[in-house]
Amino acid sequence: xxxxxxxxxxxxxxxxxxxxxxxxxxxxxxxxxxxxxxxxxxxxxxxxxxxxxxxxxxxxxxxxxxxxxxxxxxxxxxxxxxxxxxxxxxxxxxxxxxxxxxxxxxxxxxxxxxxxxxxxxxxxxxxxxxxxxxxxxxxxxxxxxxxxxxxxxxxxxxxxxxxxxxxxxxxxxxxxxxxxxxxxxxxxxxxxxxxxxxxxxxxxxxxxxxxxxxxxxxxxxxxxxxxxxxxxxxxxxxxxxxxxxxxxxxxxxxxxxxxxxxx
Amino acid sequence: xxxxxxxxxxxxxxxxxxxxxxxxxxxxxxxxxxxxxxxxxxxxxxxxxxxxxxxxxxxxxxxxx
Numbered sequence: 001x002x003x004x005x006x007x008x009x010x011x012x013x014x015x016x017x018x019x020x021x022x023x024x025x026x027x028x029x030x031x032x033x034x035x036x037x038x039x040x041x042x043x044x045x046x047x048x049x050x051x052x053x054x055x056x057x058x059x060x061x062x063x064x065x066x067x068x069x070x071x072x073x074x075x076x077x078x079x080x081x082x083x084x085x086x087x088x089x090x091x092x093x094x095x096x097x098x099x100x101x102x103x104x105x106x107x108x109x110x111x112x113x114x115x116x117x118x119x120x121x122x123x124x125x126x127x128x129x130x131x132x133x134x135x136x137x138x139x140x141x142x143x144x145x146x147x148x149x150x151x152x153x154x155x156x157x158x159x160x161x162x163x164x165x166x167x168x169x170x171x172x173x174x175x176x177x178x179x180x181x182x183x184x185x186x187x188x189x190x191x192x193x194x195x196x197x198x199x200x201x202x203x204x205x206x207x208x209x210x211x212x213x214x215x216x217x218x219x220x221x222x223x224x225x226x227x228x229x230x231x232x233x234x235x236x237x238x239x240x241x242x243x244x245x246x247x248x249x250x251x252x253x254x255x256x257x258x259x260x261x262x263x
Numbered sequence: 264x265x266x267x268x269x270x271x272x273x274x275x276x277x278x279x280x281x282x283x284x285x286x287x288x289x290x291x292x293x294x295x296x297x298x299x300x301x302x303x304x305x306x307x308x309x310x311x312x313x314x315x316x317x318x319x320x321x322x323x324x325x326x327x328x
Contacts, residue, residue, distance in 0.1 A: 023326075023327060023328030024325075024326035024327060024328075025326040025327040025328045026326070026328070027326060030326075033326060046327060046328060047324040047325065047326065047327055048324070048325050048326065048327025048328075049295075049322050049323070049324060049325075050322060050323070050325050050327075051269045051270070051320065051321065051322055052269065052290065052294055052321045052322060052323045054268060054269055054271075054273075054288055054321070055288070062291075062292035062293070062323060062324075063323075063324055063325055063326055064292060064293050064323075064324050065292060069293075074324065076324065077327055077328070079327050079328065089297075089300070092302055093295040093297060093302060093320075093322050094295070094324070096295040096296075096302050096304065096305075097293045097294055097295035097322065097323065097324065098293065098324075099293075165328065166328075192328075213328075214327075214328030215328065
């Protein structure tokens with residue numbers, strides 16, 4: 001029995017059948033990027049916004065020629081922004097270059113070593129962007145109070161980190177993630193720190209609506225295979241969540257009947 | 264005259280419009296342009312002339328997480 005398609009992920013009024021969102025960074029080349037994304041089944045793909053290489057080789061295709069905005073929902077991020085102004089500017093430029101497409105991933109970093117978000121600045125940037133009619137998917141710490149704040153000011157999705165970006169440590173605090181999910185009326189997606197398939201499955205078992213990852217796939221030994229694993233992990237975790245897991249018990253509960261022994 | 268293009272000095276003609284610059288640089292694909300921290304909508308590319316000392320940023324989408 002497969003999940004009925006009434007279990008689509010809905011973000012800002014658009015439905016997606018895949019709950020796996022992927023980044024496009026750290027791949028060997030654009031061909032590998034394309035194959036990994038296809039293998040993952042992802043429909044939402046993040047990109048970064050950077051200066052064009054003026055006068056550089058024109059035979060190098062642009063990312064958006066390989067990953068077309070016609071086929072995918074492109075999610076520009078504000079990676080590398082450490083202040084409100086640069087994050088807001090980045091989103092505005094992204095909206096212009098994507099012809100008015102206004103779904104963005106907001107991250108305002110606070111520290112180069114951990115890449116943890118600066119929460120006060122993230123909140124300020126989120127408010128400015130929401131006021132400017134952006135649909136903001138916000139990268140945040142796993143603080144349940146902050147997660148709810150972002151929802152209250154109008155973010156369309158809240159994305160708590162599992163662990164630092166690129167660390168591959170998996171979900172550090174499942175209890176916080178669960179609390180965030182329980183309190184939320186907008187989609188909650190784990191973003192950052194996922195390392196392998198079981199991490200993604202756990203996120204979904206906690207009730208998350210989706211998972212965003214980049215390094216976990218791009219830095220696997222075999223990225224295209226890992227992308228496939230992640231696709232299955234997200235589906236498995238989601239089915240397990242919808243199926244309602246058995247309770248944990250302190251002691252054993254036999255699975256076979258206790259009478260009718262022949263000995 | 265001199266402008267700053269993506270952080271580097273760049274020489275352009277006196278009456279250079281943004282459209283002229285785009286053509287001279289052979290830009291294609293999807294990009295966005297900012298002049299002195301103001302985003303220029305595509306519809307204005309033919310109208311807006313560049314001035315000496317303008318700080319121009321041209322950005323595009325690249326791989327990222």
